[in-house]
Amino acid sequence: MQKKMAFGFIIISFTVFFGMAGFIEEMNTDDLIAFNSDRSGNDEIYVMDIHGNNIQQLTKNSFVDYWPSWSSDGKWLAYTRIKDSNIDIYKVDLKGTCIMSLTQHEAKDMEPAWSPDGSKIAFISSRDKNPEIYVMNADGTDKVRLTDNKAVDVFMHWSPDGRRMTFCSNRDGNFEIYVMETNGKNMKRLTKNCSNDWTPKWSPDGNKIAFVAERDGNAEIYIMNLDGSEPKNITRHPDKDFEPDWSPDGSMIVFVSDRNGNQNLYTARISEDYEMKDIKQVTNGNFSDRHPVWKPQKK
Numbered sequence: 001m002q003k004k005m006a007f008g009f010i011i012i013s014f015t016v017f018f019g020m021a022g023f024i025e026e027m028n029t030d031d032l033i034a035f036n037s038d039r040s041g042n043d044e045i046y047v048m049d050i051h052g053n054n055i056q057q058l059t060k061n062s063f064v065d066y067w068p069s070w071s072s073d074g075k076w077l078a079y080t081r082i083k084d085s086n087i088d089i090y091k092v093d094l095k096g097t098c099i100m101s102l103t104q105h106e107a108k109d110m111e112p113a114w115s116p117d118g119s120k121i122a123f124i125s126s127r128d129k130n131p132e133i134y135v136m137n138a139d140g141t142d143k144v145r146l147t148d149n150k151a152v153d154v155f156m157h158w159s160p161d162g163r164r165m166t167f168c169s170n171r172d173g174n175f176e177i178y179v180m181e182t183n184g185k186n187m188k189r190l191t192k193n194c195s196n197d198w199t200p201k202w203s204p205d206g207n208k209i210a211f212v213a214e215r216d217g218n219a220e221i222y223i224m225n226l227d228g229s230e231p232k233n234i235t236r237h238p239d240k241d242f243e244p245d246w247s248p249d250g251s252m253i254v255f256v257s258d259r260n261g262n263q264n265l266y267t268a269r270i271s272e273d274y275e276m277k278d279i280k281q282v283t284n285g286n287f288s289d290r291h292p293v294w295k296p297q298k299k
């Protein structure tokens with residue numbers, strides 16, 4: 001009997017020790033959310049675990065650094081920097097020690113969106129006079145324009161298979177959500193209403209699009225089908241809820257809300273019928289925490 005208990009204890013100790021070690025390692029490397037925050041004075045890029053702990057600051061300077069986008073291998077974050085009245089795209093590694101410039105143009109270059117296979121970065125540039133969508137290689141070479149319209153074209157996001165892109169444009173009066181192939185062809189409008197629709201994010205299974213609209217009176221997060229049908233308001237809160245991003249397994253969404261006075265980050269579980277459950281505030285304090293993006297899963 002004693003022998004059996006001792007053996008059981010060893011098994012439990014083994015599981016606790018190695019299981020915990022594995023858990024911590026996983027927390028540190030996989031379950032991460034990047035965001036930008038002005039908590040240290042001006043906007044900088046940060047990474048934290050999904051519970052809002054272990055916050056690491058990756059940029060530290062007098063410029064505005066915002067709009068992070070993960071590389072598919074999770075080793076880099078592309079982001080936008082406003083410096084000396086110019087706006088360009090940079091990337092930073094997860095230690096914050098290596099920062100590289102990806103655009104060097106006098107026009108505004110912003111909002112990088114890394115492709116799912118890691119080879120390309122889509123971005124917005126006004127180098128051809130008005131905001132258009134471009135794509136470049138991940139090292140900043142070979143920039144190609146995808147849209148050609150006098151309207152503002154913004155907020156691209158790649159489909160999980162990398163073959164299509166959602167974006168927003170006010171070409172039809174107010175901001176609506178569009179989809180196109182990643183060569184700019186076969187463009188189609190998905191929303192049609194009198195309020196602005198913003199920041200579409202494809203679900204990891206490729207079946208839904210989360211986005212933001214003010215059609216019910218204030219900024220809310222919605223989920224709709226790929227053809228724009230059945231939009232469902234999933235926040236239904238009188239304060240502003242915006243900038244949603246899916247967890248890699250599609251079971252959760254991280255978003256920004258000012259429901260507790262200022263812009264903080266929240267996570268929620270998404271149920272099978274696309275309801276928000278277990279809403280949890282993950283950042284606190286009197287700053288603006290914005291643009292959360294969940295680290296992609298290792299391929």
Ligand SMILES: [Ca+2]
Pocket residue numbers: 042043044059060061062063064065
């Ligand atoms: Ca900064």
Ligand SMILES: [Ca+2]
Pocket residue numbers: 086087088103104105106107108109
């Ligand atoms: Ca520029």
Ligand SMILES: [Ca+2]
Pocket residue numbers: 130131132147148149150151152153
């Ligand atoms: Ca345009």
Ligand SMILES: [Ca+2]
Pocket residue numbers: 218219220221235236237238239240241
């Ligand atoms: Ca709301």
